[in-house]
Amino acid sequence: MLTIWQRIGLTAFLIGFALFIATLSLSRYTLTDKVLSETVSKEQLDAIRSATASMHGKTYTSSFGFVADYRTAIARLNEAYKQRNETNLLIPDYAFLVTKSASTGFFPENSQLFFWLSLLLSVGGGLLYILPTQRELPGIKNNGIYHSPATNRGWIGIVIGTFLIGFYIVLYFFPEYLTNWVLMFDPLSRLLNGGPASQWFVYGTLYTLVILVMGVRMLIKYRHSRYQQLRTLSVMFFQTAFAFLIPELLALFHQPAQDLKNMWPLDYSFYFDYRIDEKIKAGTLGMFMLVWGTALWLLGVPILTYFFGKRWYCSWVCGCGGLAETLGDPYRQLSDKRLGAWKLERIVVHSVLVFAVVMTALVMYTYLSGQTLLFGFLDSNGVRSVYGSAIGAVFAGVVGTGFYPILGSRVWCRFGCPLAAYLGLVQRFKSRFRITTNGGQCISCGNCSTYCEMGIDVRWYAQRGQDIVRSSCVGCGICSAVCPRGVLNLENDSITTRQTNPGPILLGNNSFRIQQ
Amino acid sequence: MKHLVIIGNGIAGITTARHVRQQDSRVRITVISAESEHFYSRTALMYIYMGHMTYAHTKPYEDGFWTKNRIGLLRGYVEQVDTLAKRVRLSDGQWLDYDVLVLATGSVSTTFDWPGLTASGVQGLYGLPDLERIEQFTKNIDRAVVVGGGLIGVELAEMLRSRHIDVTMLVRDTHYWSSTLPREEGKLIGRHLLRHGVDIRLQTELKEILAGPRSADASGRVRAVVTKAGEEIACQFVGLGVGVTPNVTFLKTSGIELGKGVLVNKYFETNVADVYAIGDCNEFRDPVMGTDGTLRKPIEQIWYTGRMHGETLARTLCGTRTAYQPGVFFNSAKFFDIEYQTYGTMNAEFIDDEQTFYWEHPAGEQCLRINYRKTDQSVVGIHAFGLRLRHAVCEHWIQQRTPFENVLSQFDQADFNPEFSESYINQLTGHVPTRKGWFKRLFST
Ligand SMILES: Cc1cc2nc3c(=O)[nH]c(=O)nc-3n(C[C@H](O)[C@H](O)[C@H](O)COP(=O)(O)OP(=O)(O)OC[C@H]3O[C@@H](n4cnc5c(N)ncnc54)[C@H](O)[C@@H]3O)c2cc1C
């Protein structure tokens, strides 16, 4: 039952959110000389100007009409170039920049009003909705999760999922329709990194805000659990400082904007030519970043995972994990627990790891040798762009986050993330981490399996008195938190004490071996 | 043994089936059960009602598991057992032959002959049909009464409170669950129930249930209860949590000897050859002794015993006749937000040779009790509220008759609380902190 404050909060949030979406349609678009000279390269200016002559001075009421006309004009021009075999003259896709700059009217002039209004309403409303949950007594309160259409794959979940999927598709593939958002974020961007905003700046800011607001929700929901609170504070911190502020400030000081906690192979473009060059150019700091980024996966992963399990990264540091553990928390129970899903997971996630390694090797080969073709047919540029869109955009974004309300919060981490696969291998074979099961206390109720976001059938192990040693476990600790019988505990101890066989029969005689 | 027939697909029956299959790949196994197609966890019924899980989540094995392991499942109710012809009759008239029969039929909710018991909206909680009726009768109501201060009573109260229904709980004794809990713990839980908005009435017993007018097709809907003191409490639902009784009435004419439950010896053998009984439904003729030297109750209706019975019987059925010898007693429960674990013998009233150590957190929601013998100081029972203890360690201490002082000084070994939890050990022992810090825990083996 919602309190009056929660109702107000929810209403404010919905208004703020609707306003934010509505801003996308608030501009008019006029192509002028000024717009073109601000956005396209000098050499191509004349050609583009004459190709788009019919648009000049015309005011479009929606970005759709504007982008369509602009694209048609440029396509016609490029077609002509191609026929004349002047491929060096081909015009690159300026649609995003041109649309942004062509935006006119009431909205661009008042974008800050919309920015603050929608932001304050949605963040304030969200908090107002979340904070009153304080009045419930601390403890696990998953009441009604499977009764609510928001969290049981019901209509609200489907609406939210559809929105998220749409959002990611537009963000990755049609950013020219998001230019109004980018306009709103320009001043903030200038403040932080000295330059105008891009769609990625907008995305990064929203991402951080969502983690912070939903992090507050986690802090309240698990205020009886120090482990959950510290872990949540940790992801909130790493997102805000490492993923968001530091890279922006680095950019402000004209340094490579590097997220220092992100690492290859999740950060799949880390060894791409332009990013290496950018660092080499940046001198000592750039070199440090190269060495640091390499040491992180080469040494950091095996060492830290040996001591703590992969959780040190996946549920304490990582940005994808951070979103899953905050925004994704209401959906964690939707992960697929079936044996078939586990089989699929192992095949897919390890294939992505292999794909990432091969792709990076090809890119390095090209970088060092200057050849793009290996064995005469493997084109490193082709492979890398396939990886970028298929894995980086579609899998990690559209599927990974878009499907939260339908497939649960860790689809990407479980089926797609090459870094998770690598961390998982270390965790499975060379780590002190395990989830200990407490003797014979399990009542097979199923709470642990239900709320495991990685779809691990925790109960399968617990009811057999067997420790959970699984490469996919991100150590979120929720299985332990929701267990009503205190059966599960995340522990680090000598590898030899991992109990990976079913516990000795739970009879009277020597029923348990003492683990000390 | 060619055909093993098990009646009841609860934890006891299913554990037998699984373990027999593990040891014997040839025997034909059929599990007959009336309530559900597949094995599900009865202990999770409350979570279905509260919306934490769906029925599907409470099934510990995927549906394909049973075909894969060739465990035949037959949905049906056994009306009659013919031990002479070695066959059972299902309610649809079908007969099924067996070579070995295992009775694992569980319990039914206990009721007393209170007037008005048949009013609609008066409901125990044991199985899925109960849950369905509770769902039906608690739709859009705002007042309920729970009778009985035991484990199922508190689960009923928690279920109802999760739907914001006002709950009055009638408890016969001077504190909550006094048959099992010493006074302090009973008070602690009592306080917690109050905080959760449960109107708990101690020393109050049910006299009568009042129903509204009868409708043509059903008995009238409950409208109030009357206590022995004569107070009338209005309500739209009554939850009964006054215990369970072995489910054996259908065996009355079978020639299988019954007490309260099916009478068995320590091999789970009934008076009839090739018929065994395990789990909630059995009763030991001679109480068995645990490995710690304490006598167990002749009927123990808990999850873990059902599982241990099943495992032990499977050995016998596969050729190694094995007596039931339970280890140190253990059990656990959860009272709203407070988890409870118990090991060994914990008497509600202290017996002569016993001393007790009790510690309660200042906030009043966590406590720990250690009971030990005066004579040799050996620890006989430990239980904890709001703290997690390590089963293996507690069992070891009790089994080995470890002196109280040693237990207390090494208590960190039994700490099973999540990392970073508030350390209570030094408060407990009055010693310098013995619990290793986070850093030390990591780097020591
Ligand atoms: C709400 C609730 C919460 C509980 N919580 C806990 C807990 O936290 N910890 C704990 O230790 N214990 C708990 N228990 C007790 C525990 O669930 C039981 O001890 C255990 O389930 C008994 O298992 P069983 O296999 O003996 O019988 P059951 O699980 O009762 O299985 C017997 C099955 O046999 C079927 N059956 C009976 N007669 C026939 C027949 N004639 N023909 C066909 N089928 C038949 C029944 O339909 C039933 O499905 C709880 C019980 C309840 C009701």
Ligand code: SF4
């Ligand atoms: S097994 Fe437990 S700790 Fe691991 S991912 Fe699942 S819920 Fe989290």
Ligand code: SF4
């Ligand atoms: S939540 Fe706890 S008691 Fe329930 S199945 Fe999992 S480990 Fe067992």
